[in-house]
């Protein structure tokens with residue numbers, strides 16, 4: 001079975017981790033600082049704070065803005081439940097928007113009409129590796145938290161995603177663009193926000209008591225993150241090459257290729273096909289030895305029993321994510337294409 005996702009690890013990754021294990025300094029230390037500095041320099045943001053997950057990064061980003069019970073935070077429906085959890089941790093009210101039919105990202109018009117005097121922030125995921133309409137969203141004047149869990153290395157108008165928001169967050173979960181097992185990072189150019197986040201991340205040896213969190217990353221994870229980051233451009237190139245092959249082959253069997261507006265690039269964290277019956281197609285692909293998934297397990301408005309999210313519903317019923325990652329071999333790519341063709345022909 002070809003797995004839906006798989007990290008791409010090599011000898012350098014193993015050696016970097018072993019080096020930390022042999023040093024005996026396992027917890028947050030110089031490797032974590034190294035990962036923060038390297039990634040901040042790459043993204044073009046002055047402050048980066050490494051944490052234990054993307055969810056922890058979202059939670060601290062919201063707390064640094066002072067978000068609490070009584071506030072509202074906007075987020076799209078077509079995303080995993082991590083941003084919703086982070087909002088709930090703070091006691092604030094999530095306000096869900098629909099998404100754009102072509103890009104899977106926040107529908108800016110729907111977002112605009114959901115802004116109220118209680119709106120304190122908007123979480124903007126760049127879904128599947130394609131940047132959202134950041135400039136339009138910023139024009140509303142609400143604090144923006146870019147959710148770059150799926151978009152490390154993608155660019156909007158020439159600059160990296162993660163450099164636009166008041167804050168931005170990343171995830172380094174095992175299947176993300178770079179993997180540390182679990183892990184994440186918050187970025188901001190606003191030093192007072194990153195100071196608050198650093199204070200929240202670590203509970204010990206503080207002069208004054210406050211509720212704080214143990215959201216630290218270990219040096220073992222960070223060492224892996226640094227060696228993964230050295231390969232980021234290779235990872236992106238591989239993903240783009242595979243996507244080019246998929247565009248060509250999938251178009252031949254009647255699929256719409258992903259829509260990429262001309263002012264942004266797509267790093268293909270996910271390659272999503274739209275079909276009439278996603279579940280049946282996934283079953284057929286499994287029988288052919290290829291694991292596929294819904295790219296979002298369940299839209300947030302469905303968890304919250306809300307209605308009126310027609311585009312999200314339309315996409316959710318049709319979207320299927322096929323395997324795309326740098327460690328796919330040429331044989332595996334051919335097998336995936338053959339399986340898509342076969343499942344598609346049985347499908348119609």
Ligand SMILES: Cc1ncc(COP(=O)(O)O)c(C=O)c1O
Nearest residue numbers: 053054055082125147149171173
């Ligand atoms: C868009 C998005 N935001 C946040 C997260 C949460 O990241 P983590 O799993 O590291 O907590 C994910 C993870 O899958 C994600 O896809």
